[in-house]
Amino acid sequence: MDTTVAGVGSVVVAELRAAGYMESTVGQYRKSIRALRCFAEGRGGSYTPSLGAAFAALTISPRTGRFSAQRSFDYRRLVGVFDAYVRTGRVDLSCRKRGGGGARPASGEFTALATAWDTDTDDRGLAPATRDAYGRVARAYLVFLESRGIRCLGDADGASVLRFLESLSGRWATSSLFWVVSNFRPFLKFTGRNDLVDAAGLAVVRRSHTILPVLPDEVERLVVHACATPAISARDAAITLLAMTTGLRACDIINLRLADIDWRARTASLVQQKTHNPLTVPLTDLLVGRLADYVLDERSDSSDDHVFLRRVAPYTRLSDHASIHRVITTVFGKAGVTDVKAGTRLLRHNAASRLLRAAVPLPTISAVLGHASLESTDLYLSVDEDRLLDCVLDVPDGTRS
Template sequence: MFEEYFVKPATTDRFRGSWIGAEIESYLEWLVREGYADKTIWRRVPIGYAFGEFAWVQGARTVADLPEHVEAFVADRVASHLARFGSDRSMVKEVRGPVEQMLSVVLPGFEGSGRRHQRVPFVDVLPGFFDYLSSERGLRASSLFQYRHHLSRFEAHLSRIGVTSLGELSPTLLSAYMVERSATGLSKSTVRSTAGVLRVFLRYAHREGVIGTDLSGTVGWPQFYRLSNIPRSVSWEGVNRTLAAVDRRSPVGRRDYAILLLLATYGLRGREIVALTLDDFDWKRERLAIPERKAGHSTAFPLSPIVGDAVVDYLQHGRPDTSDRHVFFRAAAPQRPISSAAVSALASRYLRAAGVSVPRPGSHTFRHSAVQRLVDADMDLKTIGDFIGHRSARSTEVYAKVAIEALREVALGDGEEVLS
């Protein structure tokens, strides 16, 4: 495969003649498979070759010996660059990245020094807690992530104040922590989530005998009244302005336009967008299936022609050639399905580009806008809840606050007809 990307025979002979020539070629095949651009391949493969030659001189004789020479190679290349150009800015990343990426391809289990998976908090004292959450409580991966998020901050707080054992916890200490969290400007819902996570954690710690007293009841949380907020929707005119801001001439634009249409038309959640597969589109019957909603049930929608055309445009002229059945993919290598965070980020980006002002813009903005349109069309809340996948009708009640015309009639008249 070297000849497909490197023109000079001397270059391909040099790569193939390396003592890790097979590994370098495997790395090249992986880069191609993951959709990396040619210019990226031209830059990274030679670095992999240079690293192999450097490691050989330093005494490496097997592929398993390579990781111990990474730091020395990076230091050598950075020093050489500094001597020639007088700057080493970004060079460490430019050298280390390709080397560690190649090692992750050819050495199973190799983990580089870059971004790591989030450490599991309190794993040393309560190693079974997250297994308990997933197996006994049946929590989803997204919920487990939230537990790690909140408990990591609690663990860091305890370390900062010098608490080395959960046995030192007390109602006073827990109250002080909750006060600190409340004072940092977090929303009431976030502080309440922190309290809920701590209560579950403390009950489990007591059950396992790590703490002698069940302290879960001493964790206070802010009052959070149902229906106290107004959904952060934008007008349908704002939705259309946002859609018009998408440049659909590029693969990224085609993908983003299709995603925004799905959000606005069906009120889908970001995670429902990323879970869509080619099998969920029934083109013959013009139906769209959403098989795994938050409430655990499925929904089937009539497939809007506008949405269908946008998805087809992306599938034909934007989606990478892959055997993966997911619909939407990252635009940059490595080739992976898009994440829910990316869906929310792109929605926020286009809202701002269109000059549409809304608190905390994101994918849920379009979901709220879809519901607002249904409310304006005088659909009952039960039907709306079924449409957007609410488990309980109580979750839809907040949208009664945005039934503007009905509320206006109440304000201007006696309201008897509206309330009857």
């Protein structure tokens, strides 16, 4: 096997073209390969994982002198492909999650602790998104400790937890810090350090209960009309209509498989990723029609049996909820709706609120949305103005204000 950067690079480029990648993407890979070749000069010329790690760490743009997100992404992507090739002899073009899971600790104890935590969350069968969130914040804390010269958890104190959370305030919205603490606390309990758990409880972080609005009838009409026209691709129309009419979570839309669709009964049956509960939802005529258009005419020929696939190589399922959000935002924009921050969360709340206004009982709404508890559905009572007005008591005559 030719393990020189040039040799591996030529194999990678050939595989990219064979897999149907766009020339613009191939060009980005070739640009990174040229940079790697220059970096490897004077270092033997052969590619090794350690060489790749050093190359991927070159995240500062020589032009601006600042961190370059595009440079970091391109270099890390190339190194991942090169590493897989020298390890297995095969070019692995499978998609990787954005961000790469964040920074990772370097010290032996912290690396072992992070690995043990990942193993524990995996053994407990937690959802992939939950494991990723738990692991990301745990590693961020360990990296934070290392930046303060701490290499042993025994040397960390409760103040380090508060300083860590304070360091995130510049990058996280105040409303989002609640979820950081929620994802952080299980790791602290895993370490057995009750003092660190108590310190996390001292952080003044409150959960935000935002009441999302219901889409006006005119907005729904515009979106549905656009989804019925050729202006919207069949895939994007089906995804948007599925989210709008069923209230499915983004993760469940991504994981939907061809075998889950009952075309005769016009239903989709699945096991929800978040609750692990089975769910069957009805499909409207327009949704079934656009879904059929996509499967028969648009969908790429792929061994991946997920319903919704990427439009460009590799033709695999959509990567994460950001992909679904991007699709829905694009559809709303083409429908002429630009003043609504669209996404599955909004459409999920909208579907629930519409059902509630149609006098559908809460237990039924809870079942349709796949809530594990009826309490989760109670939030939608806050947007049912008509029923809330029914609860208002008349003020007796003569009562002073």
